Amino acid sequence: MDRPFLLGLLCLGLASLVVAAPFDQRPFEVPGNRTVLTMAPAPANPRNSEGAFATLRNGRIIFIYTAYYGGRGEDHGPARLAQIHSDDQGLSWSAPRTVVENEGRYNVMSVSLLRAASGKLHLTYLVKNDWLDCRPYLRTSDDDGLTWSAPRLILPAPGYFVVNNDRLIQTAKGRLLLPLAFHRSRGQDPLSSRSFDSRATAHWIYSDDDGQKWQEAATWWAMPIRSGSGLQEPGVVERADGTLFSWARTDGGFQYGLASTDGGKNWSAPTPTTLASPVSPASIKRIPGSDELLAIYNDHSGRFPFPKGRRSPLVAAISKDGGATWGRPKLLEGDPDGWYCYTAIHFVGDDVLFGYCAGDGAQKTYLNVLRIRKTSLAWLRAE
DSSP states (O other), X not given: OOOSXXXXXXXXXXXXXXXXXXXXXXXXXXXXXXXXXXXXXXXXXXXXXXXXEEEOTTSOEEEEEEEEOSTTOOTTSOEEEEEXXXXXXXXXXXXXXXXXXXXXXXXXXXXXXXXXXXXXXXXXXXXXXXXXXXXXXXXXXXXXXXXXXXXXXXXXXOSEEEOOTTOOEEOTTSXXXXXEEEEEESXXXXXXXXXXXXXXXXXXXXXSSTTSSOEEOSOXXXXXXXXXXXXXXEEEEEOTTSOEEEEEEOSSSEEEEXXXXXXXXXXXXXXXXXXXXXXXXXXXXXXXXXSOEEEEEEOOSSSSOOOTTSOOOEEEEEESSTTSSOOOOEEEEOOTTEEEEEEEEEEXXXXXXXXXXEEETXXXXXXXXXXXXXXXXXXXXXX
């Protein structure tokens, strides 16, 4: 995730997590699009951040996220992974419990959850040790998340690799695929952020044996034009025709897109998509039972008012042609002081749950507030 512009929870006895933030967040509420949970920071819990959803066999929905317990909630501050759950399709949520303690010298963060074709639950996350060492690990559960296997490093190459939350997918042919961004070192001091080069290259790793062995894709890409960001925080989705669409945030004014026709081994050159956005990640998933792709991003096309460079507004758009074009965006959050990003997408019947950072730039909370929103597919599809 971001460098600082820019933890478990010590207060597990909180009676309720649906709390009012200490500022006016003005969430955009209409029928079919409403907030169901807001987790504001507290002195002992300065940041509740990005995560991912999964539905258990008994219908319970879990959300595992990064819970910071020290500092001011900086990306390199101490954090562990916590879990909350819902037994009413996401309308209300439990108190948190710790799932993974802090295994890094800095923290653990950026969760993906996946129900594999094997029936297992896969949990991937980053273990951040310093500014030269940040790599993805995998845990697996055979009992629906009651217990998890020991963590296993799935990318042995040394370096600083960024994998966003909710990025792990499995293709129709069974391949696990994880996109990541590599940031080279500019220095040798692991404790200094000056060792971090923000210009990222996009990479993909994949597994054909349900996560036992992983290998890198044959191709990787850098930004094809002069850029201070490179291709940061990539994601990937499988289209209805079996081809893969990947994207990355950039400082070029748009998300850049890439494609693969061989299951993620080789990728086309990156080109601008029509998703106009600041240097902020997009999230894209295919709507179950359809050919449609659903994208969540910060729309800076001018359709809605936006402050330059800021991660607002947050919109949803649907593509019926595999991401070549996108329909009319629907506004999810419109506060110009809002800071909306790192969205997890989870489909629940005729609705979809969004879990994302929803801080406030004016109050300098940025990534420190976690929000879950429930939105109907009918509302998203309505013209």
